[in-house]
Amino acid sequence: MQPVIAINDLCKQFGHVQAVSHLSFTVQPGDVYGFLGQNGAGKSTTIRMLLTLIAPDSGDITLFGLPLRSRRKEILRQVGAVIEKPDVYPYLSAYDNLRLFARLKQAHTGKQQLLQQLELLGLAERAFDKVKTFSQGMKQRLGIAIALINDPQLIILDEPTNGLDPQGIADIRNLVLWLSRERGKTILVSSHLLSEIQQVATRLVIIDKGRRLLEGETAQLFNPAETIVELQTGNNERTLQLLAQSEWQQGLQPARQTSVVLKMHSNDIPALNKWLVANGVAVNLLQPRHSLEDYFLQITSGKQHVDDFTGRTV
Numbered sequence: 001m002q003p004v005i006a007i008n009d010l011c012k013q014f015g016h017v018q019a020v021s022h023l024s025f026t027v028q029p030g031d032v033y034g035f036l037g038q039n040g041a042g043k044s045t046t047i048r049m050l051l052t053l054i055a056p057d058s059g060d061i062t063l064f065g066l067p068l069r070s071r072r073k074e075i076l077r078q079v080g081a082v083i084e085k086p087d088v089y090p091y092l093s094a095y096d097n098l099r100l101f102a103r104l105k106q107a108h109t110g111k112q113q114l115l116q117q118l119e120l121l122g123l124a125e126r127a128f129d130k131v132k133t134f135s136q137g138m139k140q141r142l143g144i145a146i147a148l149i150n151d152p153q154l155i156i157l158d159e160p161t162n163g164l165d166p167q168g169i170a171d172i173r174n175l176v177l178w179l180s181r182e183r184g185k186t187i188l189v190s191s192h193l194l195s196e197i198q199q200v201a202t203r204l205v206i207i208d209k210g211r212r213l214l215e216g217e218t219a220q221l222f223n224p225a226e227t228i229v230e231l232q233t234g235n236n237e238r239t240l241q242l243l244a245q246s247e248w249q250q251g252l253q254p255a256r257q258t259s260v261v262l263k264m265h266s267n268d269i270p271a272l273n274k275w276l277v278a279n280g281v282a283v284n285l286l287q288p289r290h291s292l293e294d295y296f297l298q299i300t301s302g303k304q305h306v307d308d309f310t311g312r313t314v
């Protein structure tokens with residue numbers, strides 16, 4: 001299968017800052033591809049290069065099997081993007097914004113079609129209201145409606161949930177899933193929040209200081225059989241002893257100072273809780289986490305240290 005995006009050994013420097021460093025990854029048709037990294041990791045710089053807003057220092061970008069450098073125009077016709085805040089006119093209505101951008105993109109879209117597009121994005125009721133009265137989430141959805149003009153195959157969303165309230169975040173998440181499942185779009189979505197990407201992405205890459213740290217299928221990176229459970233109880237020492245003599249003992253990990261740690265399948269967590277209570281253990285905290293989450297937390301806190309759970313240096 002021909003990748004939709006193939007980035008190979010991409011580099012970009014601003015003065016002394018190496019914003020993107022020998023970055024490579026591929027996005028396959030139908031992927032919702034999560035592009036993760038803390039603020040300043042190089043996500044926007046990469047996306048700007050993908051959209052030819054800035055030129056790479058070195059490396060190659062191929063979209064739909066075509067080299068971006070020499071086939072820019074025909075490639076970008078197939079790409080819809082919302083980067084940073086959507087670029088909309090606050091004193092125009094949602095409908096007028098969409099109509100204006102449709103004209104700019106030379107799309108021959110009639111009124112009914114434009115209204116239908118707004119309806120699909122949950123904006124029908126506010127179609128003729130000025131955008132300055134919209135919430136951030138509604139503006140973001142209008143930005144996506146504009147990106148969808150000309151029905152592009154690839155959609156690129158740079159931090160689409162930034163600054164949104166929980167409902168706005170859920171709306172964007174559902175929209176991304178709908179675009180992927182119902183409209184068959186390939187989507188690249190960047191975020192600094194692992195939890196957000198985890199819920200929508202089929203694959204993901206984590207970058208730090210412009211370098212690729214980790215890439216893979218989300219389901220594999222979040223293998224439920226490898227869930228780490230941190231327990232804090234009324235008496236951790238006694239809990240540890242009880243667990244060591246029980247069916248749970250094979251998942252026991254080196255204990256931390258303030259908690260007991262188990263590696264187990266997430267499906268078994270309710271049974272563990274029941275067992276602890278049945279054995280008279282007062283459970284103060286039972287926190288499931290994936291090792292990937294710990295890994296990401298360590299990256300985002302900018303530290304390199306020894307993983308408490310596995311003893312690996314990360």
Ligand SMILES: Nc1ncnc2c1ncn2[C@@H]1O[C@H](COP(=O)(O)OP(=O)(O)OP(=O)(O)O)[C@@H](O)[C@H]1O
Pocket residue numbers: 014015017018019037038039040041042043044045046159192
């Ligand atoms: N035009 C520019 N001039 C100088 N430095 C820049 C420029 N654009 C980005 N940088 C630097 O490059 C690095 C990567 O920035 P980039 O915006 O790509 O990160 P990001 O992962 O998108 O983070 P954020 O979510 O904060 O935008 C940062 O150190 C940033 O300060």
